[in-house]
Amino acid sequence: MTTNPQDIAVTREREYRVGRPDERDPAVWRVLEGVLDPEIPVLSIVELGIVRYAHRAPDGQLHVGLTPTYSGCPATEVIRRAVRDALDEAGYAGAVIEEVLSPPWTSDWLTESGRRKLESFGIAPPAHAVASPRHLFGAPVIRCPRCGSASTERVSEFGSTPCKAHYRCVSCLEPFDYFKCI
Amino acid sequence: MNAANGRAPLLDYLLRLGDTSLVLGQRLGEWIGHSPALEEDLGLANLSLDLVGQARLLLTYAGEVEGQGRDEDKLAFFRDAPQFMNLTLAEQPNGDFAQTIVRQVLLDAWQVETYEGLSSSTDTRLAAIAAKALKESRYHYRFSSGWLVRLGDGTEESHKRAQHALNGLWRFTDELFTADDVDEQMAAAGIAPRLSELQPRWSAHIDEVLREATLVRPASAHYAWHGKRGVHTEHLGHMLTEMQHLQRTYPGAQW
Numbered sequence: 001m002t003t004n005p006q007d008i009a010v011t012r013e014r015e016y017r018v019g020r021p022d023e024r025d026p027a028v029w030r031v032l033e034g035v036l037d038p039e040i041p042v043l044s045i046v047e048l049g050i051v052r053y054a055h056r057a058p059d060g061q062l063h064v065g066l067t068p069t070y071s072g073c074p075a076t077e078v079i080r081r082a083v084r085d086a087l088d089e090a091g092y093a094g095a096v097i098e099e100v101l102s103p104p105w106t107s108d109w110l111t112e113s114g115r116r117k118l119e120s121f122g123i124a125p126p127a128h129a130v131a132s133p134r135h136l137f138g139a140p141v142i143r144c145p146r147c148g149s150a151s152t153e154r155v156s157e158f159g160s161t162p163c164k165a166h167y168r169c170v171s172c173l174e175p176f177d178y179f180k181c182i
Numbered sequence: 183m184n185a186a187n188g189r190a191p192l193l194d195y196l197l198r199l200g201d202t203s204l205v206l207g208q209r210l211g212e213w214i215g216h217s218p219a220l221e222e223d224l225g226l227a228n229l230s231l232d233l234v235g236q237a238r239l240l241l242t243y244a245g246e247v248e249g250q251g252r253d254e255d256k257l258a259f260f261r262d263a264p265q266f267m268n269l270t271l272a273e274q275p276n277g278d279f280a281q282t283i284v285r286q287v288l289l290d291a292w293q294v295e296t297y298e299g300l301s302s303s304t305d306t307r308l309a310a311i312a313a314k315a316l317k318e319s320r321y322h323y324r325f326s327s328g329w330l331v332r333l334g335d336g337t338e339e340s341h342k343r344a345q346h347a348l349n350g351l352w353r354f355t356d357e358l359f360t361a362d363d364v365d366e367q368m369a370a371a372g373i374a375p376r377l378s379e380l381q382p383r384w385s386a387h388i389d390e391v392l393r394e395a396t397l398v399r400p401a402s403a404h405y406a407w408h409g410k411r412g413v414h415t416e417h418l419g420h421m422l423t424e425m426q427h428l429q430r431t432y433p434g435a436q437w
Contacts, residue, residue, distance in 0.1 A: 072238070
């Protein structure tokens, strides 16, 4: 369950055309979809929205742009190595992997399937689109990923990784992680 | 040129930003395993991680501007205190939890306004780093200002400690907005925001949170600190001794 799925979809469609298979080279995207986030291993890096592009330059050289979620996220380097290994193995040795800082990553770039997988993994997905003005009106409802209750409370703004905060369900009493909106 | 040391002003400016993030990040890291509660242990460690990440981006850029082949690690681990250009406030010891939170609020508000200004810098690389860091610093400010309100408007003891910390650290805030020739040249080139324009915005954040926290803003001390010129309080040297110990003992050691 999410608060404003339409908002999120519209925002993503309008502003951020990332994480979308490049029709010119769908095979490369399939390889990238096979690379999982080391800290949330149900989520591919495409679903996380950190693959900014994968395209061939006029000289035929493959360029893959990755953006970090947080400046200090230790998973960034692990992901870079995993992408290199996956591309090498799939016959794309020599691909140029570039770090893209601008525009900065936002949790709005999580794909719809990424949001579903987070929830089934026990992590509440971001409750609103950062780029939507709706979040200015009242605190978002964060539902318990286990029992679906809207009666939850924040334990801490921070959690086990930079991208998560720590919540507790008042109904089923289970603690859970919440994927921060940023 | 920076008249004081003959270096490119952009290099000095990047070192100031990067060193402030690095030193503050290291200070927060000192809380790991010692925080009042597990949640705050995680919180401060997360702040630290973001700050060290920002420092890596800024110091890597500084190393490239310098052109002497020094990377982020060389700059972090093989400079002595006088070569660090961080704000003096960032190196102040953690003290009790109130002192850490007051230091954090003052610097988070400064980073939010600084990065906001830098995100439209004429230097596109710096603008990209700032736009990324801005999101993190806003989140940090939410955490630190929330805690300051809880401490200030909390028990008699927590109020007393928060006010005491504020009184002790306030004298270091003048440096945040005292422009020297590096700041002037950066502003003139459109690379950095003018410090005189940042100050009222920073002040508005601070006044608002202090009011909510029922704390009294101390009178200005008008004392000149020069951390950003490499003149530090004694605390930085002690901190670096610990931070740099491994690389100084085993230069170039890797995981």
